[in-house]
Amino acid sequence: MRIVHFEKGGAPGIAADEGSGWHGLTERESGFPGTLPELIAQGADLSRVGRDLLPMQAIDLNAVRILPPVPKPPKILCVGLNYDDHLEESGLKKPVYLEIFARFATSLIAHGELIRLPPESSTLDYEAELAVVIGRGGRRIKRDRALDHVAGYSLFNDATIREFQLRTPQWTMGKNFDGTGAFGPWLVTSDALPPGAHGLRIQGRLNGRVMQESSTDKLIFNVSALIEMISVAISLEPGDVIITGTPGGVGAARKPPVFMQPGDVFEVEIEGMGVLSNPVQRESQEEASR
Incomplete structure (x- = not known):
């Protein structure tokens, strides 16, 4: 599972891909699970989060701003x-x-x-x-x-x-x-x-x-x-x-x-x-x- 941290229209987003294209949500949409850095900090099961994102709307990575997976790591x-x-x-x-x-x-x-x-x-x-x-x-x-x-x-x-x-x-x-x-x-x-x-x-x-x-x-x-x-x-x-x-x-x-x-x-x-x-x-x- 690949999971990307992005920004669209000033809102953070998250999307996942398991071979059939990127699907996900922005913070402004219902069901948003949190940003990738937040989920990592919480110790979330990222594979499960990714699977939950796959039925969501398609995300064109060329139309969003891709962010580092963790922009501000503790170390x-x-x-x-x-x-x-x-x-x-x-x-x-x-x-x-x-x-x-x-x-x-x-x-x-x-x-x-x-x-x-x-x-x-x-x-x-x-x-x-x-x-x-x-x-x-x-x-x-x-x-x-x-x-x-x-x-x-x-x-x-x-x-x-x-x-x-x-x-x-x-x-x-x-x-x-x-x-x-x-x-x-x-x-x-x-x-x-x-x-x-x-x-x-x-x-x-x-x-x-x-x-x-x-x-x-x-x-x-x-x-x-x-x-x-x-x-x-x-x-x-x-x-x-x-x-x-x-x-x-x-x-x-x-x-x-x-x-x-x-x-x-x-x-x-x-x-x-x-x-x-x-x-x-x-x-x-x-x-x-x-």
Whole structure:
């Protein structure tokens, strides 16, 4: 089941698709079950909600504004260096413990929205990634129960200003420029995918050219391991998002480097989940001075 969070005429909406097209409701209509972020926060059975939406009116996603599945997650926890080929191109050794850094909600954009290239740098890089949305909170979650805490999965482009990322050992600045974290287009419920979204082809394309290609079974720390290891220290909450890491092929590691430019389009595709697509635009001076 795919479930999308959208806005139409200023009203939030929710729609579901199980292969026969999108059907749903807006907040202004009778029977509206709540927004996707609200339902995740409540721990709702999203597959059941989706099934209840299927008899509703057809929704044309081209006629609405698609929003990130969770526009303001309590936490966005990103994993670095989680594919062997990305380690190799970065010249780094295989980690014995996961590399974690934070993103903030102010960096998030939806499917179709503009990735913004800031005037301070031209080193805007792409990173195709699998996103995990937490549906049930907890601390010190055991690995064999970790997937019970997942509401579903989505796609993410962890676009990075490399120049700022590499200025210091801490990656926070380079990973948090406004308008760089593309997230969506929708959430895919856990029961629609293999456990832990394992074994799915993941691809990143720049203007149609394949730049990254791998499989989620090549994650060094898989989804269950990430949930267990993160929750040792950090209480996970419904709506938290874990970004699981990117495969090799990033622009900074290429010779010569390939960075995203105004007018480019970057797509993330994960098998059975769909495509996240975003154009790139240079941030205007007006936007930059806000």
